[in-house]
Amino acid sequence: xxxxxxxxxxxxxxxxxxxxxxxxxxxxxxxxxxxxxxxxxxxxxxxxxxxxxxxxxxxxxxxxxxxxxxxxxxxxxxxxxxxxxxxxxxxxxxxxxxxxxxxxxxxxxxxxxxxxxxxxxxxxxxxxxxxxxxxxxxxxxxxxxxxxxxxxxxxxxxxxxxxxxxxxxxxxxxxxxxxxxxxxxxxxxxxxxxxxxxxxxxxxxxxxxxxxxxxxxxxxxxxxxxxxxxxxxxxxxxxxxxxxxxxxxxxxxxxxxxxxxxxxxxxxxxxxxxxxxxxxxxxxxxxxxxxxxxxxxxxxxxxxxxxxxxxxxxxxxxxxxxxxxxxxxxxxxxxxxxxxxxxxxxxxxxxxxxxxxxxxxxxxxxxxxxxxxxxxxxxxxxxxxxxxxxxxxxxxxxxxxxxxxxxxxxxxxxxxxxxxxxxxxxxxxxxxxxxxxxxxxxxxxxxxxxxxxxxxxxxxxxxxxxxxxxxxxxxxxxxxxxxxxxxxxxxxxxxxxxxxxxxxxxxxxxxxxxxxxxxxxxxxxxxxxxxxxxxxxxxxxxxxxxxxxxxxxxxxxxxxxxxxxxxx
Numbered sequence: 001x002x003x004x005x006x007x008x009x010x011x012x013x014x015x016x017x018x019x020x021x022x023x024x025x026x027x028x029x030x031x032x033x034x035x036x037x038x039x040x041x042x043x044x045x046x047x048x049x050x051x052x053x054x055x056x057x058x059x060x061x062x063x064x065x066x067x068x069x070x071x072x073x074x075x076x077x078x079x080x081x082x083x084x085x086x087x088x089x090x091x092x093x094x095x096x097x098x099x100x101x102x103x104x105x106x107x108x109x110x111x112x113x114x115x116x117x118x119x120x121x122x123x124x125x126x127x128x129x130x131x132x133x134x135x136x137x138x139x140x141x142x143x144x145x146x147x148x149x150x151x152x153x154x155x156x157x158x159x160x161x162x163x164x165x166x167x168x169x170x171x172x173x174x175x176x177x178x179x180x181x182x183x184x185x186x187x188x189x190x191x192x193x194x195x196x197x198x199x200x201x202x203x204x205x206x207x208x209x210x211x212x213x214x215x216x217x218x219x220x221x222x223x224x225x226x227x228x229x230x231x232x233x234x235x236x237x238x239x240x241x242x243x244x245x246x247x248x249x250x251x252x253x254x255x256x257x258x259x260x261x262x263x264x265x266x267x268x269x270x271x272x273x274x275x276x277x278x279x280x281x282x283x284x285x286x287x288x289x290x291x292x293x294x295x296x297x298x299x300x301x302x303x304x305x306x307x308x309x310x311x312x313x314x315x316x317x318x319x320x321x322x323x324x325x326x327x328x329x330x331x332x333x334x335x336x337x338x339x340x341x342x343x344x345x346x347x348x349x350x351x352x353x354x355x356x357x358x359x360x361x362x363x364x365x366x367x368x369x370x371x372x373x374x375x376x377x378x379x380x381x382x383x384x385x386x387x388x389x390x391x392x393x394x395x396x397x398x399x400x401x402x403x404x405x406x407x408x409x410x411x412x413x414x415x416x417x418x419x420x421x422x423x424x425x426x427x428x429x430x431x432x433x434x435x436x437x438x439x440x441x442x443x444x445x446x447x448x449x450x451x452x453x454x455x456x457x458x459x460x461x462x463x464x465x466x467x468x469x470x471x472x473x474x475x476x477x478x479x480x481x482x483x484x485x486x487x488x489x490x491x492x493x494x495x496x497x498x499x500x501x502x503x504x505x506x507x508x509x510x511x512x513x514x515x516x517x518x519x520x521x522x523x524x525x526x527x528x529x530x531x532x533x534x535x536x537x538x539x540x541x542x543x544x545x546x547x548x549x550x551x552x553x554x555x556x557x558x559x560x561x562x563x564x565x566x567x568x
């Protein structure tokens with residue numbers, strides 16, 4: 001059931017705003033269109049977009065509970081109480097844990113951390129973890145990137161004589177935990193104006209507030225923007241608002257980071273001395289930090305960020321790189337098995353969602369493979385790993401049209417627990433309920449989205465002629481980085497193209513072309529688009545949806561179309 005045909009659309013936008021921006025900036029109409037599509041309506045808004053600065057951060061005390069959180073933390077520090085930062089095991093949670101731990105240590109706190117084991121404990125705050133912390137002498141628990149749905153666990157902590165401060169960014173459930181303070185921008189009554197922060201972003205806001213309370217200079221918290229950029233980029237939250245400021249300033253800092261662990265990892269990945277992008281973070285650095293946790297113990301990724309010993313950092317970075325290589329091998333096998341299951345069992349006319357369960361799968365990798373399934377088949381997908389005691393741990397990914405968290409909420413009676421957001425979620429279920437869940441989830445998805453929304457749609461920002469693909473345009477696009485959700489790499493549509501030379505396959509599955517229009521010729525490549533070779537080879541003219549990239553070959557740089565969609 002391969003999806004072979006994309007639908008290319010031009011995003012709608014207010015043409016009056018486009019013309020006004022084009023005149024006032026000034027800028028070409030395609031550039032003005034891109035900016036308007038990102039919600040930028042004035043020259044001042046565009047300037048802030050192109051040049052994020054610290055002044056663009058909101059006051060952290062806009063969180064209604066921020067004073068409560070700061071007061072309880074300072075009380076613990078002054079009383080020499082043991083504080084434990086309870087983090088999640090993914091990159092967002094690990095970087096959030098590192099940011100808060102380093103800040104607390106600088107303030108003189110007696111603090112440590114607790115990261116649950118992905119394979120044995122699963123996601124979030126657990127009763128097992130709370131009990132362990134009570135036995136170790138912890139008096140204050142600060143959660144990062146988890147905790148907003150841990151109502152029973154917070155009650156347990158209170159009965160064991162511990163206070164809990166929750167910092168999280170996930171959707172709250174029907175009930176809110178009875179914690180000393182809760183910082184979660186998705187709580188509608190929480191007071192915070194930006195609800196899209198990653199978990200590390202919320203932790204950073206707490207560190208900012210602690211900085212203000214203790215009359216420390218700004219670099220007391222801004223020195224951790226490199227950590228925050230990694231966690232934010234890796235968690236696929238919208239790179240707009242504060243997230244854009246965090247990521248842009250953090251990537252700039254990351255190139256000159258003073259952190260031994262990050263320096264070692266950047267060196268290990270061959271990125272030293274190079275400008276770093278969100279793609280470098282998401283596909284080169286973050287997977288290594290994540291790898292150890294996916295295979296079992298997340299602490300190595302955290303220790304990489306915490307160590308002050310350059311030699312130790314180098315060893316950790318090498319180990320994490322090797323763990324990521326091992327993870328990719330597991331990935332590939334599971335991916336092939338998942339694709340084979342879909343081809344044998346899935347009916348695209350009947351089934352709106354894909355749910356697969358397997359006893360042999362590694363539960364630390366199911367989320368990555370779920371992403372690959374969504375990418376190929378353009379359906380919401382949930383993959384489960386079933387263990388020996390009949391409990392299945394799953395991870396799901398969605399398509400833009402479906403809010404996955406909302407869909408799972410309607411299936412909650414069949415799940416043991418779940419959590420996440422619109423695009424991704426984790427859950428556990430009894431294996432005996434799997435078929436009922438598959439049917440129920442499909443019914444819910446079928447009600448929430450239409451067949452048209454399951455057709456892969458390439459949304460272009462603007463239609464341009466081939467002669468407009470120039471370095472002046474490319475240089476402006478570079479200033480729009482970092483790209484990611486909410487601020488995607490600008491996509492263009494070019495019609496009436498012809499082949500200068502016969503298109504061909506490169507590496508068995510990539511489409512390579514040299515396209516022409518009115519005397520202008522440009523190189524084009526479509527990764528994993530070899531299936532469209534016959535279409536472009538046989539067409540008299542065709543249209544391409546593409547982003548503009550720079551290619552370097554034998555020391556020579558030239559612009560290249562990175563093809564995302566084809567219409568013939």
